[in-house]
Amino acid sequence: MGGPGPLLLAVRGKSGRAAFGIFFLSAMGFLMGVFYWINVVQGVRPTDFVLLGFYLAPYYGMVGLLLNAVGTTLGLPSILAAPVFWVAMEYLRSHAGFLALPWALLGTPSMKTCPPSRSRRSSRLRVRSWSSW
Numbered sequence: 094m095g096g097p098g099p100l101l102l103a104v105r106g107k108s109g110r111a112a113f114g115i116f117f118l119s120a121m122g123f124l125m126g127v128f129y130w131i132n133v134v135q136g137v138r139p140t141d142f143v144l145l146g147f148y149l150a151p152y153y154g155m156v157g158l159l160l161n162a163v164g165t166t167l168g169l170p171s172i173l174a175a176p177v178f179w180v181a182m183e184y185l186r187s188h189a190g191f192l193a194l195p196w197a198l199l200g201t202p203s204m205k206t207c208p209p210s211r212s213r214r215s216s217r218l219r220v221r222s223w224s225s226w
Contacts, residue, residue: 097179100157101171109161116157120150127197149194152186 100119104112124146131137131145156178160171163178187195 097175101160101175104157104161105164105171107161109158109165112157112161113154114157117150117154120153121146124149124197148192149186152182156182 100116103115103119107115125142128142128145132139132142156175159178160174163169163174164171183195183198187193187198
């Protein structure tokens with residue numbers, strides 16, 4: 094995906110459906126790359142791999158839809174609303190009960206390079222996801 098910044102430019106001026114689709118398709122590509130290793134696990138079929146993408150990609154699509162809605166109704170620039178929606182999406186995706194999958198979060202690469210804070214790891218990760226924008 095190369096970071097969420099280019100997605101904001103890609104959905105500027107688009108309809109809500111187009112914004113959802115752009116975020117959804119980019120997430121499918123990103124997630125299929127991140128989780129490609131699942132294909133070598135015994136018993137996992139290609140359909141399971143695709144279903145994983147179809148389960149996770151709508152989270153990203155909803156971010157695109159919400160950014161579009163906030164931009165058109167409130168006139169708020171998406172660069173201001175995007176970190177809020179992105180971190181909320183990552184939180185929901187990481188805490189969705191037995192379907193939770195806290196992998197491939199935006200702040201994960203900076204966890205070892207930034208100085209650690211005194212709070213819990215999950216809180217630090219959300220702050221890092223926020224500051225990655």
